[in-house]
Amino acid sequence: MKPLVQVQGLRVVARNDDGVEFPIVKGVDFAINQGEVLALIGESGSGKTTIALSLMGYARQGCRIAGGSVRVGELQVLELNQDGLSSLRGRTVAYIAQSASSAFNPSKTLMDQVVESAAIHHTMPRAQAEAKAVELFRALALPDPERLGSRYPHQVSGGQLQRVMAAMAFITDPALVILDEPTTALDVTTQIEVLRAFKDVVRQLGTTAVYVSHDLAVVAQMADRIVVLRDGEIREDGATTQVLEAPAHDYTRSLLAAAEPVVRDIGIEIPELTRSAPPLLDIRGLTAGYGPVGRDGLPSKRILTDINLTIARGATVGVIGESGSGKTTLARVVAGMVPIARGQVLLDGAALPSCDQGRTREMHQRVQFVFQNADTSLNPAHTIGAILARPLAFYHGLKGEARRKRVLALLDLVRLPAAIANRLPGELSGGQKQRINLARALAAEPDLILCDEITSALDTVVAAAILDLMAELRRELKVSYMFISHDISTVRAICDEIVVLYAGSKVEARPREALGEAPFHPYSHLLISSVPKLEQGWLDGVCARGATRLPALGSAPGADADAGPLCTFLSRCSLRVDGLCTHKAPPRQRLANGGEILCHHTPAVLVQMQSPLHRFEEEVA
Incomplete structure (x- = not known):
């Protein structure tokens, strides 16, 4: 079967202050099949985003696409004139940027901006585009999808805005979607919400995608194949399972090693x-x-x-x-x-x-x-x-x-x-x-x-x-x-x-050596459970070591900040006891490991409830 995307001999050069050009992408070749998600990974400066933008025929200021070919479907992207590129971008190839906050116009409603691409490319009438936007909001697990479009960018959270940007990309049914570090700046629980939503929509629509990231744990959840880049060259190209479990290149092995947290020896007592x-x-x-x-x-x-x-x-x-x-x-x-x-x-x-x-x-x-x-x-x-x-x-x-x-x-x-x-x-x-x-x-x-x-x-x-x-x-x-x-x-x-x-309360404190030991405050349990693991299937709650499924994420932090003396985590807590947690402020309890916790549950009860996570943390360590 002919690949949907074919990149051959792609070269991109940059120009220094003296006007001298030097290569930053050096003869890159890869292909992407229909419905496949390809990840581009590597350190900063490896050429990930430069290559991804080249798929839209675009080079950043001071850079120039100097050679090679990029084919998307039957279109030779690098041979298109400006009108052709304008027709390509947002219609055939769509882009989801890293920072949603800087990508939206603060003076326009979300709906106006989501349907704009459909209007520019004349893919459907306004009413149909708005109806499709609402369906995308629902598919991306956004709250109140029927009325969300009437809000302005500052009226939604960062994670919600990132998902609205995805709706903007998917509205025209593009052949290829580029996701450029879309969860890098998000906290762990928001990242999981966004990743879940992205993965569900990609599956439902059979989307072909390029996922740019430096986070291997995230890539493991999203990608079918991985291209490893360094200094503008491909060091490895293989199926996600092979790259994660049997990397062929020393540089890939170094990236995998860097992805595992290392406890630094401080040398101070x-x-x-x-x-x-x-x-x-x-x-x-x-x-x-x-x-x-x-x-x-x-x-x-x-x-x-x-x-x-x-x-x-x-x-x-x-x-x-x-x-x-x-x-x-x-x-x-x-x-x-x-x-x-x-x-x-x-x-x-x-x-x-x-x-x-x-x-x-x-x-x-x-x-x-x-x-x-x-x-x-x-x-x-x-x-x-x-x-x-x-x-x-x-x-x-x-x-x-x-x-x-x-x-x-x-x-x-x-x-x-x-x-x-x-x-x-x-x-x-x-x-x-x-x-x-x-x-x-x-x-x-x-x-x-x-x-x-x-x-x-x-x-x-x-x-x-x-x-x-x-x-x-x-x-x-x-x-x-x-x-x-x-x-x-x-x-x-x-x-x-x-x-x-x-939500402004100190719910837990503990020494570093006890971080992986139950009992946890239910909110700490949520945070630890939401850190992506470097294994395929983790996002679906299916881990090779039999880890517990992720808890429901619930509302945003601060939802119960005005709860008076009651627990600020009340509405999101899967362990709350109605009649106790809903009527009385939680006590601050000392733990045997030297830490403290703000919770009605006794440490012994929390250990029993959280023991599957405890066993998993021990196995990972």
Whole structure:
């Protein structure tokens, strides 16, 4: 049977500032059969997205398709003129981007944007397109499908918007759909919802698709075949089962190894630190939020409620939870960006002022923030040397040669060459930018660094390198971290203690070595169960080791945030006891492993209920 898509000898070149062209895709060949899902995987810069975009006859600014052929059905894509390409895009080949939030027009309703492609290509009347959109909303498990289209992009969650973008792609019944890292920035439970919806629709429609990702566990659930890329060349091309279970290339084996979480040896004995000194950071009864403050002194939009947390000097505490759980707000309160409504934040036993205006330069110097998006947190007009020089001058008064030498020392500290100092942020890779973010925080010589989802948008190899660097800096400099993430595997790899937030409440805390041990809070159980496993069939709840089926995901975090003293997880909890959980606030119970849990169920009961997951976690470990 003739393949639906045939790529032969594809070459793409890029142009540097001097106008000199260099290859970034080097003679790639592959084919995709009708109804097949092909995954393109590899590190950042491997050419995944460049190749996927070439299937639409498109090359990004500064790049050019220099040779080869791309056939989709009977169309020779690279031979089409501009009118032909316009007819191809959105009709024959559709594209689902990584960031749905930046792909939608905020001034138009969702329905107007979903049916736009059908109107442009004249595939059906407006009324028929709207009816089909509603059916797609229903197939993609979107809430209230009949009325969803009347909403605007800001009125739905990120995971819902990602699925609306899929409806936009499927509305014209394209021959080929490109999914470009569509779940990378989503938290684990939202990712599972989106993956389930995508897989169901692909199955129902018999869609031919290209799935671009660096996450092998996700690819294992979606793809029939995998093409492994590095430096613009194919290193391996095979069935998903073969690539995952018997990889033929050393690079594929390295990607598989990087996909497994590695617990870093920190080399610091935290108990010794806690006995000899008070905690570096001590958060007591913290309540905070946004909006006008009422007579009770509380903000109109409460995000955090009664949070207690400590970080020892030299320790790393991970804070996990879904989007909307309050993780970033917690870090912003510590940094002074969000005021304290109630409670205290103490640094070395001294209370920090509620917000930024009351804090001294020394307080700011001791607590530094590394933001999630390296692209937006580095000034694109300044060189790396100038970016690193600024905190050296501000906090330490360094000038001239002394400042230049310290800039070079910081680059060496984060394992980057000295030549980087003369470059602009736009000339660096994502991993390099995140290292510069770390170096800028280290320039202040802080005691505590607040890391907000700093590896969430990085591929597994680059993320692993960043985690190794953080562990090394911690050993060398005795710096402490608050490490915020929605990825429980990443937190397990680097943190001494893990704190779980849900809808602004601290529902669980436990030491890292006890992370895989029941009992779990029901919400922690959901998070752990939602981390994709590197095995085919896992998404369907059929694991080779007999793992439990995934729990129902239910509503979004924060749905019960206004539940008063009751459990904030009440409406999503599969273990709730009506008459108890619905009438009384849960107690905070100490666990034998040194952790704590906010739940009515006793630890013994939770162990019994969660034992299948416990056995599975032991087998995986």
